[in-house]
Amino acid sequence: MGQRNLVYEALALRARESPGGSRILTLMTAEAGLVDVFVFGGPKSKLRSLASPYASGRAFVYLDPIKDFQKLSDFEVRDSYPALREDLGRLWSAGLVAELLYKTSGGGGDFPLVLELALECLKALDEGRAGESDPPLLLFLWRLVNLLGLGPDPSSCAHCGIELRPSLGGYYSFSLESFLCPSCATAADRALALGTGVLRWLTRSLELPYAQAAALPLLPETIETLKNLLFGLARKAAEGPIASLGSGALNS
Numbered sequence: 001m002g003q004r005n006l007v008y009e010a011l012a013l014r015a016r017e018s019p020g021g022s023r024i025l026t027l028m029t030a031e032a033g034l035v036d037v038f039v040f041g042g043p044k045s046k047l048r049s050l051a052s053p054y055a056s057g058r059a060f061v062y063l064d065p066i067k068d069f070q071k072l073s074d075f076e077v078r079d080s081y082p083a084l085r086e087d088l089g090r091l092w093s094a095g096l097v098a099e100l101l102y103k104t105s106g107g108g109g110d111f112p113l114v115l116e117l118a119l120e121c122l123k124a125l126d127e128g129r130a131g132e133s134d135p136p137l138l139l140f141l142w143r144l145v146n147l148l149g150l151g152p153d154p155s156s157c158a159h160c161g162i163e164l165r166p167s168l169g170g171y172y173s174f175s176l177e178s179f180l181c182p183s184c185a186t187a188a189d190r191a192l193a194l195g196t197g198v199l200r201w202l203t204r205s206l207e208l209p210y211a212q213a214a215a216l217p218l219l220p221e222t223i224e225t226l227k228n229l230l231f232g233l234a235r236k237a238a239e240g241p242i243a244s245l246g247s248g249a250l251n252s
């Protein structure tokens with residue numbers, strides 16, 4: 001096998017400097033999940049300025065299989081979500097998206113679906129109003145957890161099987177990793193109380209196109225409960241701590 005040129009549908013997740021001073025860019029790709037590519041050129045090179053988080057588009061990569069080495073030769077950027085940099089909440093949310101893709105090895109195996117989900121989230125963050133980055137992020141977390149096959153079923157009680165009706169409320173047990181009806185939840189389950197809005201959103205948000213689901217109205221207390229639930233599920237998906245959730249005033 002000789003030298004080869006590859007084309008990826010890609011989202012740039014993060015950039016770091018190699019000991020030799022070149023840039024190494026981690027891409028989330030539809031074809032191969034996470035891919036590290038070298039980006040050569042000085043700080044003023046055009047390719048280097050294009051190839052930064054969170055540019056998305058077609059990445060042209062040269063592969064040297066003998067040296068086990070991939071080099072970015074061109075990046076046809078379709079979108080770079082410029083408004084992400086204008087708002088701390090949006091930027092932090094994009095960072096959490098990138099960290100989760102990284103820690104779940106590109107979301108397991110359904111790479112095209114995971115890439116599409118990430119792009120939809122970044123688009124909704126980019127186009128949304130400043131200070132309203134929670135709904136697109138929470139939607140990303142809930143859909144990712146479901147794509148990974150880790151999404152508990154919010155439509156029925158995992159203990160007695162009764163249908164969970166949003167109007168009656170319900171609980172999520174972190175120890176049992178499942179949803180429970182009010183009669184089955186006990187304090188010993190470390191159960192999180194879920195109001196009508198939370199249960200309704202958990203089902204409704206999976207049925208709508210992304211932009212519509214991200215625009216579903218959410219009360220502040222519903223957002224806080226969803227953060228408790230979905231940040232917990234995200235930590236489980238990442239199989240460990242998440243740096244983005246580790247510090248700062250933005251998480252709860």
Ligand SMILES: [Zn+2]
Nearest residue numbers: 157160181184
């Ligand atoms: Zn029950």
